Amino acid sequence: MGSALAELPCDDVADNRSGVGGGISDVYGEDLATLDQLVTPWVTSVASGSTLMRDPRYNKGLAFTDKERDAHYLTGLLPPVVLTQDVQERKLMHNLRQYTVPLQRYMALMDLQERNERLFYKLLIDNVEELLPVVYTPTVGEACQKYGSIFRKPQGLYISLKEKGKILEVLKNWPQRGIQVIVVTDGERILGLGDLGCQGMGIPVGKLSLYTALGGIRPSACLPITIDVGTNNQKLLNDEFYIGLKQRRATGQEYAEFLHEFMCAVKQNYGEKVLVQFEDFANHNAFDLLSKYSTTHLVFNDDIQGTASVVLAGLIAAQKVLGKKLADHTFLFLGAGEAGTGIAELIALKISRETGAPIDETRKKIWLVDSKGLIVSSRKESLQHFKQPWAHEHEPVKDLIGAVNAIKPTVLIGTSGVGQTFTKEVVEAMATNNEKPLILALSNPTSQAECTAEQAYTWSKGRAIFGSGSPFDPVEYNGKTYLPGQANNCYIFPGLGLGLIMSGAIRVRDDMLLAASEALAAQVTEENFANGLIYPPFSNIRQISANIAANVAAKTYDLGLASNLPRAADLVKFAESCMYSPVYRNYR
Numbered sequence: 001m002g003s004a005l006a007e008l009p010c011d012d013v014a015d016n017r018s019g020v021g022g023g024i025s026d027v028y029g030e031d032l033a034t035l036d037q038l039v040t041p042w043v044t045s046v047a048s049g050s051t052l053m054r055d056p057r058y059n060k061g062l063a064f065t066d067k068e069r070d071a072h073y074l075t076g077l078l079p080p081v082v083l084t085q086d087v088q089e090r091k092l093m094h095n096l097r098q099y100t101v102p103l104q105r106y107m108a109l110m111d112l113q114e115r116n117e118r119l120f121y122k123l124l125i126d127n128v129e130e131l132l133p134v135v136y137t138p139t140v141g142e143a144c145q146k147y148g149s150i151f152r153k154p155q156g157l158y159i160s161l162k163e164k165g166k167i168l169e170v171l172k173n174w175p176q177r178g179i180q181v182i183v184v185t186d187g188e189r190i191l192g193l194g195d196l197g198c199q200g201m202g203i204p205v206g207k208l209s210l211y212t213a214l215g216g217i218r219p220s221a222c223l224p225i226t227i228d229v230g231t232n233n234q235k236l237l238n239d240e241f242y243i244g245l246k247q248r249r250a251t252g253q254e255y256a257e258f259l260h261e262f263m264c265a266v267k268q269n270y271g272e273k274v275l276v277q278f279e280d281f282a283n284h285n286a287f288d289l290l291s292k293y294s295t296t297h298l299v300f301n302d303d304i305q306g307t308a309s310v311v312l313a314g315l316i317a318a319q320k321v322l323g324k325k326l327a328d329h330t331f332l333f334l335g336a337g338e339a340g341t342g343i344a345e346l347i348a349l350k351i352s353r354e355t356g357a358p359i360d361e362t363r364k365k366i367w368l369v370d371s372k373g374l375i376v377s378s379r380k381e382s383l384q385h386f387k388q389p390w391a392h393e394h395e396p397v398k399d400l401i402g403a404v405n406a407i408k409p410t411v412l413i414g415t416s417g418v419g420q421t422f423t424k425e426v427v428e429a430m431a432t433n434n435e436k437p438l439i440l441a442l443s444n445p446t447s448q449a450e451c452t453a454e455q456a457y458t459w460s461k462g463r464a465i466f467g468s469g470s471p472f473d474p475v476e477y478n479g480k481t482y483l484p485g486q487a488n489n490c491y492i493f494p495g496l497g498l499g500l501i502m503s504g505a506i507r508v509r510d511d512m513l514l515a516a517s518e519a520l521a522a523q524v525t526e527e528n529f530a531n532g533l534i535y536p537p538f539s540n541i542r543q544i545s546a547n548i549a550a551n552v553a554a555k556t557y558d559l560g561l562a563s564n565l566p567r568a569a570d571l572v573k574f575a576e577s578c579m580y581s582p583v584y585r586n587y588r
């Protein structure tokens with residue numbers, strides 16, 4: 001026996017087989033058992049008694065029925081009461097709300113995930129707006145900073161330089177088969193918090209929880225990985241609780257070879273159709289890794305491509321509020337790294353697709369400012385390669401306010417990783433030049449946001465259309481309530497991933513990102529627009545993800561990059577039917 005299906009007798013096999021995981025049988029065919037036997041160095045046995053209760057995938061706590069307790073040697077191991085999952089959920093939400101410190105809520109949720117996985121996902125799905133900021137941005141940032149101190153159980157796979165030459169063996173140690181999504185970081189640029197080394201693990205863990213909760217990928221098909229090549233963070237190197245290698249980062253050829261071994265091992269162990277999401281790598285590696293592996297693997301960089309796709313969706317939606325086409329805007333970015341240049345490139349591509357103008361031309365509507373000022377042609381020689389396409393003809397401008405005054409953008413986007421850089425002067429200049437300035441402060445977590453929602457609304461006298469990477473509460477200004485949108489890539493990657501997996505995609509293409517953006521933009525309702533929103537609320541995110549997945553899958557089929565045939569007639573229905581449900585299963 002190898003598959004999760006076989007581990008426990010279970011009444012509702014249908015649920016088990018739904019999922020992109022039923023997906024297991026769809027994607028891997030009936031070969032899974034064989035595949036398992038080939039790659040697994042151990043045998044799974046049927047769990048019962050206390051072992052069953054200690055396995056978070058199967059534990060139901062007080063929700064085990066008397067019949068189940070009887071059949072699985074649990075009688076007496078639990079107090080007599082039998083609770084429903086709904087009552088358990090209410091109790092846990094009540095308990096969570098007692099904690100006032102976000103990190104305590106984070107730790108309580110991580111404990112739940114390790115104790116009772118289905119209940120964890122039920123909470124997350126049913127209370128997404130309340131819990132997203134806890135398991136994800138911004139609290140996950142603080143968790144990574146303190147990961148060494150709060151570390152209890154490894155939640156993903158750690159691959160350090162010590163494992164050089166043995167990465168394939170390390171992958172085989174991971175207990176689950178049928179992996180469909182890997183989120184990997186090397187911890188060098190965690191959100192806008194910089195190099196957190198091995199403690200970046202919180203990010204792949206958090207992203208993958210959202211793959212399941214928001215995108216319906218089975219938890220057991222998700223693999224968080226942290227590659228530890230050292231850290232240049234002296235504070236961590238001096239910290240006795242630091243969990244990673246205490247050495248400075250490997251770079252250059254040593255780094256490239258290690259990552260190459262990893263990427264080859266992943267393909268060898270999981271095949272062509274495993275999705276590898278690169279997350280929070282530093283600029284100097286992120287672009288190279290993406291371009292190197294996008295022709296041989298199913299890879300996606302969330303910070304470059306996911307962020308680009310979510311921002312483009314907001315801009316497409318905003319056309320309705322602003323009454324302007326994308327091509328009629330002038331865009332200015334503060335920050336010319338992964339997010340900035342990634343978004344800029346996708347906007348240029350979209351305008352080019354819409355107008356037929358060559359991308360070299362459409363890029364000219366887009367300007368970027370980095371730490372040295374406006375990116376202009378006279379700086380070209382000294383610019384990193386990913387900034388060069390944005391070096392347009394203009395005299396040098398030394399800072400953001402100078403650039404706002406010179407370029408007069410209609411859209412201002414912050415991707416600098418530096419907080420409080422959209423000053424009052426900058427926002428006021430945007431409001432002077434535009435009836436409705438579109439301002440996106442995308443850097444995470446909240447402390448790194450270029451400005452707060454309150455600042456954007458107050459300084460623009462309530463005229464800004466504002467979105468941010470980290471969540472902000474509604475703002476009262478002049479008797480009116482403003483709802484800031486959260487332009488975070490978590491709108492995109494769960495649905496995109498689902499679409500790639502359900503179609504059996506073998507490569508990611510920009511057209512799939514455009515398809516994701518269009519699907520997301522189409523979910524914004526008149527009511528949302530009336531509230532000043534350019535994104536739909538998260539409360540409906542599973543449906544949104546299913547729609548994104550369907551559009552991405554359709555594009556994948558159209559491009560001839562889908563390997564799961566035949567194509568389902570109704571891709572939205574198919575996406576929905578693939579999604580993992582956290583409702584408990586009955587054990588026979």
Ligand SMILES: O=C([O-])CC(=O)C(=O)O
Nearest residue numbers: 137191302303444488489
């Ligand atoms: O994790 C988030 O909230 C968004 C993101 O990818 C980043 O800031 O690096």
Ligand SMILES: [Mg+2]
Nearest residue numbers: 279280302303
């Ligand atoms: Mg990221």
